[in-house]
Amino acid sequence: MLFNTFDFALFLPVVFIVYWLFKRSIKIQNVILLLASYFFYAWWDWRFLGIIILSTLVDYLIGLQLGSESRQLKRKILLWGSLILNLGILGFFKYFNFFIDNFKDAFSLMGAHFPDYTLNILLPVGISFYTFQTLSYTIDIYRNQLKPSKSFIDFAVYVSFFPQLVAGPIERASSLLPQFKRNRSINHSDVSEGLRQILWGLFKKMVIADNCAEYVNIVFNDPGGQSGSVLVLAVILFAFQIYGDFSGYSDIAIGTARLFGFRLMQNFAFPYFSRDIAEFWRRWHISLSSWFRDYLYVPIGGSRGSLINQIRNVFVIFLVSGFWHGANWTFLFWGGLNAIFFLPVLLRKRNRLHLDVVAKGRIFPSYNELGKIIITFIFICFTWIFFRARNIAAAFEYIGYIFDRGIYDIPQLDTLISTKMLISLIGLMSLIEWRGRTKLYALEGLENSLPQFPRWSFYSILIFIIGMYMYTEETAFIYFQF
Incomplete structure (x- = not known):
């Protein structure tokens, strides 16, 4: 179901x-x-x-x-x-x-x-x-x-x-x-917070992820027929597809559990606002990352011991994590890439540098913080190419096409939803998540921060947007295959 x-x-x-x-x-x-x-x-x-x-x-x-x-x-x-x-x-x-x-x-x-x-x-x-x-x-x-x-x-x-x-x-x-x-x-707070988190999860899944998937599937199925800029856009949209899909599922799961009086752990802590790869993996699929940390990484030595042992342990944890995702060499390669990107942070002993949320207490990040967020996002998007591709050869072929084609052209692709509308919706989601980045989920506590009329108007807009896609084909969540 x-x-x-x-x-x-x-x-x-x-x-x-x-x-x-x-x-x-x-x-x-x-x-x-x-x-x-x-x-x-x-x-x-x-x-x-x-x-x-x-x-x-x-x-x-x-x-x-x-x-x-x-x-x-x-x-x-x-x-x-x-x-x-x-x-x-x-x-x-x-x-x-x-x-x-x-x-x-x-x-x-x-x-x-x-x-x-x-x-x-x-x-x-x-x-x-x-x-x-x-x-x-x-x-x-x-x-x-x-x-x-x-x-x-x-x-x-x-x-x-x-x-x-x-x-x-x-x-x-x-x-x-x-x-x-x-x-x-049963109490009003749990029910209202649970329903609010379910609503936000449905928005991320049905509006963001499913519509990104439409664009992404067209491009990844025929990368040779696209321009470099279209290929780059498809990678970025896949990053938001997998995030909207999986974090959307987690929001719905956590919100549903709250309706029954249970508290589940936070599984995503706004990972695309991370300033380095180590922070990203503390904020992405937290329940799995912490599982591997406690039951595999720490028992084999973690970040202790010789330099060789530390490097070995990093590769073990990321390769096993990749293999957990599926029986395909692409997932192992994806895990290995993340290990390579993680090593400089670990070896410079900066893997515990960013433990707090970015720009805490401020509306905007500094230029330095923004630059780190963008660079980290680029690295993550590059690894997603291997995660999404059907095999390693197809991933390298995709990367080759990016640099062989017009990467600076304005992307043009006809889909059931316009590209501009989709990007606008992603922007809306990102702004709302930036506002709520110190919370357990983006809309937490909205009842106490907005008057009733604008709050219910906002809920109505979300429901209306979700309703626009209620009659499209039902799509399973990506992580059901794992």
Whole structure:
């Protein structure tokens, strides 16, 4: 079930009403959320319910065993059991064909030929997200940083909680699981903030991302037929497409969870206002970046140790992050590029330089800050070419076309929405996000900063703009494929 559909527009209020009818019973509320989450997930393909239920049951039982076991060898065996099962399932569905194809290609260079073992495997939606969520649970128990859940229902709904099930944020059990054990009460502030964040997420997805996608798809499908300026514009629009799409999903997920009395972590902190690549990765897909930091980067040494070890660790974290995104060499190359861009910041020990928001307390950034933001954005856009291209050769071909064609020409391309209107809408979104860059999301606290009439006029304009695209083809969120 997609957030940007009429199906979800019917599903959400029904679950909301039924859920709050039982506000006196946490157990009944959790059961309602579990059933709603399984229904939400089964809407795509009910057969994949078996995988998430298996993962939930195994990690629940392993968590209980870890909590009562004191022998270190037995605890390691239990942890490895969880790792092998979860990563094995993820690896089979996501990477089986990739490894088989590359194995055959490698041996074909030596004259060996193997029969075609490629399977028609359908990737279960959200498997990369809920797998990492359950893994963090068992790892934290193993580290004695978390007590196991005694209630299977609480743990099951933590794994499958429908707002963030298929594309995050990837929540830690230490943060989200206790919320299923506490009394929740409905209040005006949570509902109004939740609806406001959902509205902003829908705007970013349906207005910005989907219309950028229309332009981007045309150009990337036929880069040879476009001018250099059109190719550059398409890369910039892809940067806003993926941001509007993924941060839009996160806004809808976080806002929806708030309607039910839950607080999810911030997943995007206005990353395109970053002043260097290190700040960008602290602000982009925060739940995944922090997951890799805590469960991979720090355990292998992080930024400690010799210079060689630091460089190795940076490449490990970015290459693994790239591979997490998909079974394609383009994602590995994208991760490697980010590692290369990150190294100068790390080696100069400036990776923790920009910890606060840019131009805090000021309306405008300084020229120095603006220059850093623009340079960082250019680097990020360059890496997005490899993320979007169908293969590495196509990415280099795309880059070659940029410099071979008229890069200074005014871009011209007919689409269903005019390019000028799209750029104007991106500008509107950017201005609103700049204004709210110190908040958890762009419209947070708007109720206290604007009088009622202009505030509701603004909401009406957003709803009207979103409504203009309600009848276009429904598009899935980009990160559903990961």
